Amino acid sequence: MISRAERTANYAILTLFAAFALWPILTILGSALGPPDAGGPGGGLANFAAAWQEGRFGSSMLTSVAVSGFVVLTAGVLSLLTGYAFGTMRVPGSRVLFPLFLLGLMVPTEVIVVPLYFDLRSLGLTNTFWAIALPQVAQSLAFGTFWMRAYFRSRPIALIEAARLDGANSWRILWQVLVPPGRPAIVTMVVLTFMWTWNEFLIPLVMATDESLRTAPLGLTFFQGQHTSGFTLLAAGAVIVATPVVLVYLLLQRHFIRGMLDGAVRE
Amino acid sequence: MADIGPSGTGIMTSGSRPPVAVGVPSVPRPRRGLGPPGWVPLAYLAPGFLVYAAFLLYPLGRAVHLSLFDWDGLTLATFVGFGNYVDVVTDEKLRAAFGHALVLIVFFAGLPTVVGLALAAVLNRAKVRGLAFFRTVVFLPQVVAMVVVGVAWRRLYAPDGSVNDLLRAVGLGGLSRAWLGDTTLALPAVGVAGTWVQTGLVTVLLLAGMSRVPGDLYEAARLDGAGAVREFFAITLPSVRAELAVALTLTVIAALKTFDLIYVTTGGGPGDRTSVPSFEVYNRAFRLGEVGSAAAVGVTLTVLIFVINMAVARIGERGER
Numbered sequence: 001m002i003s004r005a006e007r008t009a010n011y012a013i014l015t016l017f018a019a020f021a022l023w024p025i026l027t028i029l030g031s032a033l034g035p036p037d038a039g040g041p042g043g044g045l046a047n048f049a050a051a052w053q054e055g056r057f058g059s060s061m062l063t064s065v066a067v068s069g070f071v072v073l074t075a076g077v078l079s080l081l082t083g084y085a086f087g088t089m090r091v092p093g094s095r096v097l098f099p100l101f102l103l104g105l106m107v108p109t110e111v112i113v114v115p116l117y118f119d120l121r122s123l124g125l126t127n128t129f130w131a132i133a134l135p136q137v138a139q140s141l142a143f144g145t146f147w148m149r150a151y152f153r154s155r156p157i158a159l160i161e162a163a164r165l166d167g168a169n170s171w172r173i174l175w176q177v178l179v180p181p182g183r184p185a186i187v188t189m190v191v192l193t194f195m196w197t198w199n200e201f202l203i204p205l206v207m208a209t210d211e212s213l214r215t216a217p218l219g220l221t222f223f224q225g226q227h228t229s230g231f232t233l234l235a236a237g238a239v240i241v242a243t244p245v246v247l248v249y250l251l252l253q254r255h256f257i258r259g260m261l262d263g264a265v266r267e
Numbered sequence: 268m269a270d271i272g273p274s275g276t277g278i279m280t281s282g283s284r285p286p287v288a289v290g291v292p293s294v295p296r297p298r299r300g301l302g303p304p305g306w307v308p309l310a311y312l313a314p315g316f317l318v319y320a321a322f323l324l325y326p327l328g329r330a331v332h333l334s335l336f337d338w339d340g341l342t343l344a345t346f347v348g349f350g351n352y353v354d355v356v357t358d359e360k361l362r363a364a365f366g367h368a369l370v371l372i373v374f375f376a377g378l379p380t381v382v383g384l385a386l387a388a389v390l391n392r393a394k395v396r397g398l399a400f401f402r403t404v405v406f407l408p409q410v411v412a413m414v415v416v417g418v419a420w421r422r423l424y425a426p427d428g429s430v431n432d433l434l435r436a437v438g439l440g441g442l443s444r445a446w447l448g449d450t451t452l453a454l455p456a457v458g459v460a461g462t463w464v465q466t467g468l469v470t471v472l473l474l475a476g477m478s479r480v481p482g483d484l485y486e487a488a489r490l491d492g493a494g495a496v497r498e499f500f501a502i503t504l505p506s507v508r509a510e511l512a513v514a515l516t517l518t519v520i521a522a523l524k525t526f527d528l529i530y531v532t533t534g535g536g537p538g539d540r541t542s543v544p545s546f547e548v549y550n551r552a553f554r555l556g557e558v559g560s561a562a563a564v565g566v567t568l569t570v571l572i573f574v575i576n577m578a579v580a581r582i583g584e585r586g587e588r
Contacts, residue, residue: 021405021407021466023429024416024419024423085308086312092308106576107327107569107572108545110545114330115330115332117552118340199413221530224418245410246411249407260409
């Protein structure tokens with residue numbers, strides 16, 4: 001049995017760590033709602049409007065939405081196709097091809113961004129939407145292929161066989177038989193890809209020289225560089241940048257935790 | 268070699284896409300089975316593989332290629348063989364950067380593992396209320412953009428930030444300082460931000476593992492008179508070996524890949540006291556014009572991550588048998 005003293009100690013430990021986890025977050029939130037940097041009237045929620053204006057988050061948030069939307073959709077569809085092939089068909093050379101996709105889970109952005117920059121530059125493609133989005137599609141494909149393959153493999157073969165006997169071709173089997181019940185797995189892939197893309201920093205930092213191509217995290221660092229008098233607006237900007245992913249996390253928490261934990265447990 | 272551009276290697280495809288290297292590196296095209304069983308799966312694979320090959324595999328190969336040259340990004344490149352890799356071992360700055368990464372591993376992986384084990388064990392044993400809330404809260408740092416984490420911790424560490432406020436409140440005001448400007452303490456300070464990010468991940472991961480341990484094991488131990496500590500070492504710890512392996516892999520790799528946090532909090536400073544390999548890659552390639560060296564550091568980092576993954580996977584496997 002657990003004694004009363006132990007129980008009290010347990011709650012104390014939990015409270016301490018919850019406080020540690022919340023401390024930086026509450027600091028940021030508190031500052032963001034505090035008095036304005038220059039003093040005078042305003043403060044509170046008005047800080048967000050002011051930060052939005054001054055940090056030009058309208059533009060950078062829009063870029064982030066466009067990049068994330070494109071990466072999530074493209075990588076999602078392509079991963080469904082690759083995962084379907086690896087998970088349900090006999091792919092020639094799959095013993096080499098599939099590990100090649102897994103390799104991408106381990107390749108750090110740092111190593112690919114250097115040659116990508118110089119190669120894309122000689123093609124005149126740096127500082128474009130594609131230079132920011134396509135490398136991230138490739139990175140997301142590593143996880144997506146791994147993740148969707150695992151889902152497709154978990155489907156009973158009899159299901160696929162039955163559909164085939166009914167005369168459905170592989171395309172119809174994918175979209176009408178296998179994808180609809182796979183919604184949980186697909187949602188997990190989508191929210192993780194969204195989080196990774198939204199939070200990505202190095203690729204846009206290297207690729208985007210135009211202000212109009214800055215993503216939200218990049219916009220925040222520029223804001224940090226320019227806005228050195230006081231912390232209120234910078235904190236408000238930080239909250240703006242973090243909010244979309246945090247909201248999705250609060251709504252679909254299970255998917256984040258499951259994906260990040262199961263995704264890590266490789267075969 | 269004069270041509271360091273992409274046209275010299277790989278096969279170009281038409282259109283606006285960057286070079287697509289078919290079959291680079293070491294991707295043998297399937298020779299057999301282009302008949303009915305073969306081409307259907309390949310057709311499903313092709314679009315994804317082309318994007319993946321062009322924007323991940325090809326750049327990876329190119330990084331290895333670039334790492335063998337001395338190149339400033341503009342003029343002609345000079346072949347230097349493994350010279351850039353020799354630098355990784357001999358260059359003081361690079362050695363320091365890898366040393367800093369080791370320190371970060373203690374903070375990103377070591378501390379979170381110890382703390383996470385204790386926390387998860389407490390949570391698993393105590394059946395406390397509010398567990399769902401706690402899990403939501405401790406996992407939250409994982410989903411916040413690292414740039415935002417950096418902005419937050421920079422504020423906490425500022426001379427008038429809450430770390431110093433806290434020290435003053437408990438009568439340790441003498442210790443207060445500008446943490447991120449301190450030559451010895453800047454690196455551990457960044458490390459603590461990493462501890463903050465990773466502890467939740469490790470805790471939630473271990474908690475999931477511990478909840479799978481059958482309850483009668485604990486009951487039997489309690490009947491034998493085992494206390495909380497013995498229970499932990501005899502039952503809990505051995506049963507989460509696989510989860511521990513995963514937690515270590517994820518956190519060690521996160522430590523090695525720390526870039527955003529350094530960029531936002533210290534910019535590698537003061538001096539080079541917080542420069543890490545990832546930061547050196549960026550710095551050398553895009554600020555100092557040492558592209559070959561940057562590529563060599565990147566490739567070294569990749570190999571390190573690969574080796575750690577393989578090693579930990581081995582340990583995890585052995586644990587299952």
